[in-house]
Amino acid sequence: MLIQLKHIDKIYKAGQVDVPALIDINLQVERGEFVAIIGQSGSGKTTLLDIVGCLSRPTSGEYWLDGDHVNSLPDASLTGIRNRKIGFIFQTFHLLARKTALENVQLPLMYAGVSRKAQQDKARELLTRVGLQDRLLHYSNQLSGGQQQRVAIARALANSPPLLLADEPTGNLDSQSGKDILALFEQLHHQGQTIVMITHDPLIAERAERRITLSDGRIVADEPAYQAAPVLG
Numbered sequence: 001m002l003i004q005l006k007h008i009d010k011i012y013k014a015g016q017v018d019v020p021a022l023i024d025i026n027l028q029v030e031r032g033e034f035v036a037i038i039g040q041s042g043s044g045k046t047t048l049l050d051i052v053g054c055l056s057r058p059t060s061g062e063y064w065l066d067g068d069h070v071n072s073l074p075d076a077s078l079t080g081i082r083n084r085k086i087g088f089i090f091q092t093f094h095l096l097a098r099k100t101a102l103e104n105v106q107l108p109l110m111y112a113g114v115s116r117k118a119q120q121d122k123a124r125e126l127l128t129r130v131g132l133q134d135r136l137l138h139y140s141n142q143l144s145g146g147q148q149q150r151v152a153i154a155r156a157l158a159n160s161p162p163l164l165l166a167d168e169p170t171g172n173l174d175s176q177s178g179k180d181i182l183a184l185f186e187q188l189h190h191q192g193q194t195i196v197m198i199t200h201d202p203l204i205a206e207r208a209e210r211r212i213t214l215s216d217g218r219i220v221a222d223e224p225a226y227q228a229a230p231v232l233g
Helices: 045-052 075-085 101-111 116-129 145-156 175-190
Strands: 003-014 017-029 034-038 060-065 086-089 163-167 194-199 210-215 218-224
Touching (some): 003 045, 017 045, 017 218, 034 175, 045 060, 045 163, 075 086, 086 145, 101 116, 101 145, 175 194
Parallel strands (some): 034 210, 086 163
Antiparallel strands (some): 003 017, 210 218
8 A cells, every 4th residue: 555544634724714625535545556636626636635745734634655654754754755755747847947858857866865877877767768868958948848747757757756646747738748648657657656646637537547536625436537427516
């Protein structure tokens, strides 16, 4: 079991008013699964991703990630968990404009204390894996949106994390680039990578093997993607 959430609640304060964002979330994700979390705006998708990604703590409940009881860890330990165990892929890529594709992918390895030669070798290997072996020395403004997202995926894989978290990874891409990125996710999944992807699009969610639907902070469906019900309210 890679992810286990038990009775997770997340409550935000709006003045004197409690605003529940997540309510009694119970969720397990096995190693090697490709899971899509889907729901309308305000359903709690991003809040759930923040908790799974150790960017936010739940108000109550238990969270276990790869054997670690995340709730009980201090902030410094959570930083280490994020660096070692989670690769993040965002809608807006978050590449450093003044660094090449190769240098962007090297960054997590540099922070992990890997030697410069090993950084370069690993970054080249990963960029080749995502089909960018001929773009190693290109800067982000020399790359298409789909190519930038491939660099971001390579960077997310740099420290061989057991979990990839993708937040609307095709949201800023044209239709063909989006299809290419989803095909890359499917390839990574078939190679054993665990992927949790946030999306509002049912067609994108169907590319995963499992679809979890959120509505008003609750899980209202958890089923194989190919037979998932329409998004609720």
